Amino acid sequence: MSVRPVWEEKPSLLGRVGKGTILTVVVLAVLVPLWVVLVTSLSSEATINNAGGYVFLPREFDPSAYIVIFTGGQITDAILVSTVVAVAGTALSLVVTVLAAYGLSRPGSLGHRPILFYFLLTFLIYPGMIPSYLVVTGLGLKDNLLSLILPTAISAFNLVVLRAFFMNIPGELLDSARIDGAGELRILWRIVLPLSKAVTAVVGLFYAVGYWNAFFNAVLYIDRNDLQPVQRVLQQFILAGQSPTSSGTAVYVPGLGSAIPPTLAIKMAVVVVTIVPALLVYPFIQRHFTKGVIIGAVKG
Amino acid sequence: MSAIPSVFRKAARSEPVRQQLTVRARLRRDWPLLLMCVPAMGLLLVFHYIPALGNVIAFQDYNPYVGDNPLEAFLYSEWIGFGNFEYLFTTSAFWDAVRNTLTITAFQLIFYFPIPIALAMLLNSILSPRIRSLVQSVVYLPHFFSWVLVVSLFQMMFGGAGLIVQTAGQAGFTVPDIMTNPDTFLFLITAQSLWKDAGWGMIVFLAALAAIDTNLYEAAAADGAGRWRRLWHITLPGLRPVIILLLILRLGDALNVGFEQFVLQREAVGRDAAEVLDTYVYYQGIAVQQWGVGAAAGLFKAVVGLLLIVGANKVAHRFGEQGIYSKS
Secondary structure (H helix, E strand, O other), X not given: OOOOOOOOOOOOHHHHHHHHHHHHHHXXXXXXXXXXXXXXXXXXHHHHHHHOOOOOOOOOOOXXXXXXXXXXXXXXXXXXXXXXXXXXXXXXXXXXXXXXXXHOOOOOOOOHHHHHHHHHHHHOOOOOHHHHHXXXXXXXXXXXXXXXXXXXXXXXXXXXXXXXXXXXXXXXXXXXXXXXXXXXXXXXXXXXXXXXXXXXXXXXXXXXXXXXXXXXXXXXXXXXXXXXXXXXXXXXXXXXXXXXXXXXXXOOOHHHOOOOOOOHXXXXXXXXXXXXXXXXXXXXXXXXXXXXXXXXXXXX | OOHHHHHHHHHHOOHHHHHOOOHHHHHHHHHHHXXXXXXXXXXXXXXXXXXXXXXXXXXXXXXXXXXXXXXXXHHHOEEOOOHHHHHHHXXXXXXXXXHXXXXXXXXXHHHOOXXXXXXXXXXXXXXXXXXXXHHXXXXXXXXXXXXXXXXXXXXXXXXXXXXXXXXXXXXXXXXOOHHHOHHHHHHHHHHHHHHHHHHHHHHHHHHHHHXXXXXXXXXXXXXXXXXXXXXXXXXXXXXXXXXXXXXXXXXXXXXXOOOHHHHHHHHHHOHHHHOOHHHXXXXXXXXXXXXXXXXXXXXXXXXXXXXXXXXXXXXXXXXXXXXXXXXX
């Protein structure tokens, strides 16, 4: 299984136990909260009450909380909104980023230095929250889902990662395609993208996670209840739920009747819903992102 | 027809030959590439550069109602020079926010920064590849969670109605609700940051560790260096460039401690503990609609941050390190 280097001494018992303990604690610190949330969301009200709150050991399987949140009302709306924003936003971001990364991937092309500088400068210059707010609202994007997409549509970091990868594709390959009469778009689509599926997927998933997790843009730009993304609902349920006094964040749950506060199982089900997309895509990107991140860190 | 191959012959050669092409010929060769950059440039122009220029309202008594839209309002608003800054610099709430921000940065530098390094070294010393990859998969995960989710999970575990308080209550203990305690807020946010990002922060150190030449360890061991001497004389020097690079980045971000984490918890623990510069900008600018003052605070933060990063990089060069950008 594991091969000890010849120069490494045998580890002491104390060292092994210590390392094992630390790593176990670290892993459990991540997993236990997720486990509690999942089990509680799948428990009935009676079980939760018996346990005095959160449930640690599953005794039954009761999906009623999920039935409530998926059959209409604000939470269903929010899940839809977040899905639409994540899918549409990721598609737009990927197209725009891939095009620009390819456009900049040939050193010596006309204007390639100043344009690259134009992108890199965004690392140093912050737009500022107030002017951004004024620009977005000035464009009439208030209460428009585009306000959750366009301002964060392009990240220079992702662009640099993709460009670095594109530049490593042998130029001879591209030249031969060009001599055969292929245009740049065709080369990108037929040669470059198939060779960089993995890194493109990672970048796309970074974008997707960003859109799914976006919270504050919704605070700034979305007032309408039916356009709130799922993170905002989570905040209202769990964090603001304790002091439901402020008028701006009052929770409206048509599925429940507006007066009844959501049960703990429903709250936990919302938490699970916000986690699940990340968990689903995670195994696919996990293999690749280390490499992608390091390319970005080195070339950035 | 014949022009295209000749362009190619030159393009295939090294850079100096390329430069001899006229701009017109290069434009004819490269216009599709230029066109491909346009959408991204346009998005950044509208949503990054124009807002960056929009920071000039820091020098205005900006009033969004003097025109039909924000642009007109900008044209008609009154210029007041450094009035907004004078107001800021004489307001104690602003300095409280600055002090909180710097306290948090300093605290996290001591109690957060070394943890990913230690974690990477620990994991690097684990020989079983299966355990390593298992631990890695688990600790990277929270990085992909939103701040709302992280704060919610902490609320569930440590909050007044949370798991720990309840369990302790059933066992007859009283545990304070740390989610609403301003005195322990620094520890709380550091714990949250650690939970969310310490694993992810480890990646770059793991890569640096993997790049260290194992011959060095072997030679050192042959010379009689024990475990700890090898750690001190080989591992840590191997990590040095990365550590310094990340320290510089951290210093450049000294005024940038994150935003959502604080805006989410500001109400629970109170302004005194949780107001940082970003939340100050939000509450002054957007919530209270003192646009000019908010923009001035934001601009202050951006300019100081830029100066810090340039300064830190200069220091790094003086110490012979590479820094984030090279001298040339």
